[in-house]
Amino acid sequence: MKRTRIVDILSDATLVGQQVCVKGWVRTRRGNKQVQFIALNDGSTIKNIQIVVNTEKIDADQLKDITTGSCLCAVGELVESMGQGQSVEMQCESIEIYGLCPNDYPMQKKGQTFEYMRKHAHMRLRTNTFGAVFRIRHHMAMAVHQFFNDNGFFYFHTPLITASDCEGAGEMFQVTTKNLYKLEMDDKGNIKYDDDFFGKMTSLTVSGQLEGELGATALGAIYTFGPTFRAENSNTPRHLAEFWQIEPEVAFLELDGLMELEERFIKHCVRYALDHCQDDLEFLNKMIDNGLIERLKGVLADDFVHLTYTEGVEILQKAQENGEKFEFPVAWGCDLASEHERYLVEKHFKKPVILYNYPKEIKSFYMRQNDDDKTVQGTDVLFPQIGEIIGGSVREERYDKLLAEIERRNIPMKDMWWYLDTRKYGTCPHAGFGLGFERLILFVTGMANIRDVIPFPRTPGNAEF
Numbered sequence: 447m448k449r450t451r452i453v454d455i456l457s458d459a460t461l462v463g464q465q466v467c468v469k470g471w472v473r474t475r476r477g478n479k480q481v482q483f484i485a486l487n488d489g490s491t492i493k494n495i496q497i498v499v500n501t502e503k504i505d506a507d508q509l510k511d512i513t514t515g516s517c518l519c520a521v522g523e524l525v526e527s528m529g530q531g532q533s534v535e536m537q538c539e540s541i542e543i544y545g546l547c548p549n550d551y552p553m554q555k556k557g558q559t560f561e562y563m564r565k566h567a568h569m570r571l572r573t574n575t576f577g578a579v580f581r582i583r584h585h586m587a588m589a590v591h592q593f594f595n596d597n598g599f600f601y602f603h604t605p606l607i608t609a610s611d612c613e614g615a616g617e618m619f620q621v622t623t624k625n626l627y628k629l630e631m632d633d634k635g636n637i638k639y640d641d642d643f644f645g646k647m648t649s650l651t652v653s654g655q656l657e658g659e660l661g662a663t664a665l666g667a668i669y670t671f672g673p674t675f676r677a678e679n680s681n682t683p684r685h686l687a688e689f690w691q692i693e694p695e696v697a698f699l700e701l702d703g704l705m706e707l708e709e710r711f712i713k714h715c716v717r718y719a720l721d722h723c724q725d726d727l728e729f730l731n732k733m734i735d736n737g738l739i740e741r742l743k744g745v746l747a748d749d750f751v752h753l754t755y756t757e758g759v760e761i762l763q764k765a766q767e768n769g770e771k772f773e774f775p776v777a778w779g780c781d782l783a784s785e786h787e788r789y790l791v792e793k794h795f796k797k798p799v800i801l802y803n804y805p806k807e808i809k810s811f812y813m814r815q816n817d818d819d820k821t822v823q824g825t826d827v828l829f830p831q832i833g834e835i836i837g838g839s840v841r842e843e844r845y846d847k848l849l850a851e852i853e854r855r856n857i858p859m860k861d862m863w864w865y866l867d868t869r870k871y872g873t874c875p876h877a878g879f880g881l882g883f884e885r886l887i888l889f890v891t892g893m894a895n896i897r898d899v900i901p902f903p904r905t906p907g908n909a910e911f
């Protein structure tokens with residue numbers, strides 16, 4: 447008999463009174479000698495279907511082996527439920543067991559810590575919480591594509607293997623086919639790359655932006671959506687070594703338009719979650735974070751604050767004078783720490799903040815310089831609980847200024863000539879940003895650790911599964 451997904455069974459009233467077939471994994475089994483109740487989940491929804499088993503119909507020996515985690519197929523009539531907690535249930539006529547589940551199943555007990563579950567990331571997907579998180583993650587990916595498609599952006603694929611360091615932070619994973627046991631050096635003691643696979647030193651990309659700019663200055667507006675990699679040794683709840691980034695890039699966009707796009711995009715994603723992920727959000731709101739749904743609605747309710755970096759630093763310094771304790775110092779010119787960003791968003795303004803016009807020394811080479819010679823048109827979108835969720839900028843489109851900055855920072859020209867060509871041939875004002883997909887998922891799910899919103903996290907010391 448053809449299988450029906452539980453999500454469809456629970457939403458289609460015409461199935462009541464019909465024979466249905468469900469397949470899934472057992473969440474719980476309880477009951478007595480006469481009647482047993484199996485809660486079955488197939489991943490299509492957070493909700494289970496209750497399977498009511500009359501022990502006269504089904505062999506008791508077969509039933510007693512069915513424990514949490516077992517996989518089975520059940521056939522029976524769908525009826526209105528007499529019990530509480532569900533609208534329909536199945537009066538079971540037959541059960542076929544696909545796989546029993548021995549009692550060393552790691553996800554058996556309720557209330558395991560997230561840290562424990564991370565060590566069993568291959569099995570944690572079957573729990574309610576991770577089911578909810580990864581269904582939401584899927585819907586957020588759909589929201590991303592929908593937003594850009596509807597707004598005339600082209601999905602543009604930038605390379606994962608690259609010879610240039612977009613962020614210039616030297617945090618790249620090298621890609622080589624060289625035999626690391628037999629490395630040849632040149633006279634100066636440098637590794638020879640001309641005989642390596644690509645004939646030069648290459649790495650995994652930290653960002654698709656530079657190639658994205660080539661797309662935008664030809665197609666008008668593009669976005670990337672793919673994995674990016676950072677070999678930064680940051681063991682925090684907000685950093686991954688492999689994370690997914692969404693990077694739109696738009697010709698003829700300037701600072702105000704950039705900030706407007708950032709806000710509109712992120713609000714679209716949050717609204718999409720509220721519209722498409724109701725059951726999962728309600729579950730997470732109840733089990734993980736009681737303020738979640740209210741926080742999501744809060745983001746939609748208000749305009750984001752626009753604040754220059756300089757104004758932000760002034761607010762933080764005043765707060766410090768009034769007794770606010772920060773772990774890291776605040777002074778004009780320093781990179782803001784997550785505690786500073788969260789103070790602005792959670793305590794001072796109580797809504798998302800876009801900081802812009804940052805000191806040029808703490809930002810990347812490609813950002814458009816302001817006339818003050820000190821600041822650049824970079825923007826960071828700061829969110830409650832998260833801190834920085836988006837980093838973006840207007841790009842320096844003036845050839846001479848960009849070249850001077852590349853030289854000042856000693857960025858090798860052999861890696862950058864093609865990028866400079868966009869400014870040499872028909873240059874145009876343009877801007878773009880990068881959203882860390884997992885930071886968005888953190889915000890939308892209320893989960894506390896970024897390792898719990900990507901199926902198989904890669905962090906320093908961890909590449910399991």
Ligand code: 4AD
Pocket residue numbers: 612613652653654655676678684685686687689691693694834835836837838839878879880881882883884885
């Ligand atoms: O601010 P970042 O470094 O900016 C760029 O890479 C630009 N090239 C983007 C652009 O303008 N096209 O990174 C962008 C975003 C951050 O705001 C953050 O959300 C996320 O990427 N991010 C990380 N997420 C998880 N783990 C990490 N290690 C991350 N580093 C950055």
Ligand code: MG
Pocket residue numbers: 826834836837
């Ligand atoms: Mg940044």
